[in-house]
Amino acid sequence: MTLKIYNSLSGEKETFTPIHDNNVGMYVCGPTVYSNVHLGNVRTFMSFDFIYRSLVHLGYKVRYVRNITDAGHLTDDGDVDNDRFVKQSRLEKLEPMEIVQKYTVDFHKVLEVFNLLPPTIEPTATGHILEQIELTQKLIDKGFAYESNGSVYFDVLEYNKRGLNYGELSRRNIEELFANTRDLDGQNEKRNPQDFALWKAASPAHIMRWNSPWGEGFPGWHLECTAMSTKYLGDKFDIHGGGMDLKFPHHECEVAQGKACNGVSPVNYWIHANMLTMNGQRMSKSTGNYILPMELVSGNNDFFEKPFHPTIVRFNFMQAHYRSVLDISNEAMVASEKGFQRLMEAMKVLSNNNFPIAEVSSFDVKAWKEKCYAALTDDFNSPILIAHLFEAVNFIFKLKDGKETISENDLQELKTLMTDFVFDVLGLQNIEENNNEKLDQTLQVLIDLRNQARKSKNFDLSDQIRDRLLAEGIELKDGRDGTSYSIS
Numbered sequence: 001m002t003l004k005i006y007n008s009l010s011g012e013k014e015t016f017t018p019i020h021d022n023n024v025g026m027y028v029c030g031p032t033v034y035s036n037v038h039l040g041n042v043r044t045f046m047s048f049d050f051i052y053r054s055l056v057h058l059g060y061k062v063r064y065v066r067n068i069t070d071a072g073h074l075t076d077d078g079d080v081d082n083d084r085f086v087k088q089s090r091l092e093k094l095e096p097m098e099i100v101q102k103y104t105v106d107f108h109k110v111l112e113v114f115n116l117l118p119p120t121i122e123p124t125a126t127g128h129i130l131e132q133i134e135l136t137q138k139l140i141d142k143g144f145a146y147e148s149n150g151s152v153y154f155d156v157l158e159y160n161k162r163g164l165n166y167g168e169l170s171r172r173n174i175e176e177l178f179a180n181t182r183d184l185d186g187q188n189e190k191r192n193p194q195d196f197a198l199w200k201a202a203s204p205a206h207i208m209r210w211n212s213p214w215g216e217g218f219p220g221w222h223l224e225c226t227a228m229s230t231k232y233l234g235d236k237f238d239i240h241g242g243g244m245d246l247k248f249p250h251h252e253c254e255v256a257q258g259k260a261c262n263g264v265s266p267v268n269y270w271i272h273a274n275m276l277t278m279n280g281q282r283m284s285k286s287t288g289n290y291i292l293p294m295e296l297v298s299g300n301n302d303f304f305e306k307p308f309h310p311t312i313v314r315f316n317f318m319q320a321h322y323r324s325v326l327d328i329s330n331e332a333m334v335a336s337e338k339g340f341q342r343l344m345e346a347m348k349v350l351s352n353n354n355f356p357i358a359e360v361s362s363f364d365v366k367a368w369k370e371k372c373y374a375a376l377t378d379d380f381n382s383p384i385l386i387a388h389l390f391e392a393v394n395f396i397f398k399l400k401d402g403k404e405t406i407s408e409n410d411l412q413e414l415k416t417l418m419t420d421f422v423f424d425v426l427g428l429q430n431i432e433e434n435n436n437e438k439l440d441q442t443l444q445v446l447i448d449l450r451n452q453a454r455k456s457k458n459f460d461l462s463d464q465i466r467d468r469l470l471a472e473g474i475e476l477k478d479g480r481d482g483t484s485y486s487i488s
């Protein structure tokens with residue numbers, strides 16, 4: 001089956017052909033770890049988690065690189081002395097690298113809660129300073145960059161003079177750009193306001209600094225992604241992703257850096273995920289229109305009437321296509337919760353397996369399977385895939401009521417496909433099963449503690465554990481193979 005991907009570079013859905021057979025190189029811009037990720041950030045990372053899961057499910061071997069931006073991201077106010085880390089470290093009275101560690105840990109925790117798979121490589125900007133210095137030098141040597149007061153800038157005008165077309169990804173008209181931009185950053189250091197920093201000289205107060213041929217400084221944000229993507233995936237690789245808002249200038253600059261350095265456009269398929277909005281406005285830290293993921297999960301917020309399990313949030317996100325804007329609301333979350341429960345109920349019915357097997361099925365599983373894969377391979381269309389899964393859900397309930405029939409082969413196929421799509425591809429989790437697992441783990445801990453108490457002849461404690469569990473309706477039974485429990 002052919003996979004079609006919407007390529008932001010061409011503005012069209014294209015047939016996906018990896019550079020190396022079945023291997024896919026995918027780079028996704030990671031978080032800037034100077035504060036907690038908000039729910040909007042989570043949506044973008046989840047969109048790429050779904051794309052990653054889909055590619056793996058379709059049989060590709062994926063090298064998935066997602067970086068951690070832990071240096072060099074300047075503040076929006078264009079204050080050259082303040083990158084985001086230095087600014088936040090002053091606010092929190094911590095070392096910049098403590099800020100980095102604190103929010104990297106938070107980022108990983110949040111993504112785990114929402115069942116995102118880790119990338120196969122997770123490089124950091126600070127771990128690749130040498131590569132960034134080398135790239136900067138290469139761009140200077142090739143005449144695409146110039147030094148000015150200890151900083152180095154990419155020369156956009158020169159790039160364009162050589163017919164390399166700055167603006168091709170974001171489809172911006174370069175002349176307009178030149179006419180409409182004020183020089184916020186770098187004062188008069190730059191030849192043109194459009195030029196962007198590859199390396200910034202550090203002021204004496206700037207703590208995050210490294211030695212370079214141009215003096216002490218720190219790398220520009222756009223350069224790190226070129227350094228890390230090409231290091232791990234090659235000068236030209238298959239997929240580059242990120243949120244829509246990164247298309248310009250960040251990704252445009254990556255294209256320019258790659259073409260200037262290596263003579264080839266670095267990426268075959270550019271994928272951009274759309275934004276999460278709240279109250280109809282883009283979720284963003286700077287406007288204050290945001291909710292933290294754990295605030296939604298814990299219910300500790302003024303926007304939602306109750307807490308929502310992370311997998312319900314995931315289901316809600318998956319109900320929208322990754323290229324559509326998604327507005328999060330209480331009503332939509334409540335509806336997702338209902339839909340999710342129905343889906344899980346059907347999964348339970350399916351695994352309980354207590355319906356009669358017939359010679360022929362009244363449901364065309366083969367045709368249904370094709371429709372599911374058609375949705376998945378049509379630019380990863382999760383809402384359409386979910387709609388097809390619900391056709392199967394309706395069938396499963398009718399089957400249970402004896403109003404439909406299924407053959408043994410079809411039943412096995414339906415089970416496998418539903419499990420694959422629901423849990424592996426969409427990344428949903430069975431809340432009930434998870435809770436049962438947790439309960440089992442907790443009871444095993446108590447059984448171990450009781451055994452230890454008995455060994456050390458602390459029978460008071462061991463009896464207490466047994467009796468108190470019994471009072472809660474959990475009976476411990478000691479047998480030859482150890483202790484088991486039953487719940488009444």
Ligand code: AMP
Nearest residue numbers: 031032040041044242243275276282283
């Ligand atoms: P940042 O840490 O600011 O670089 O953002 C991390 C990722 O989240 C980037 O890919 C952004 O495009 C994305 N992002 C930021 N705001 C939103 C939003 N409201 N909805 C979806 N993605 C977002």
Ligand code: ZN
Nearest residue numbers: 029030225250
């Ligand atoms: Zn990036």
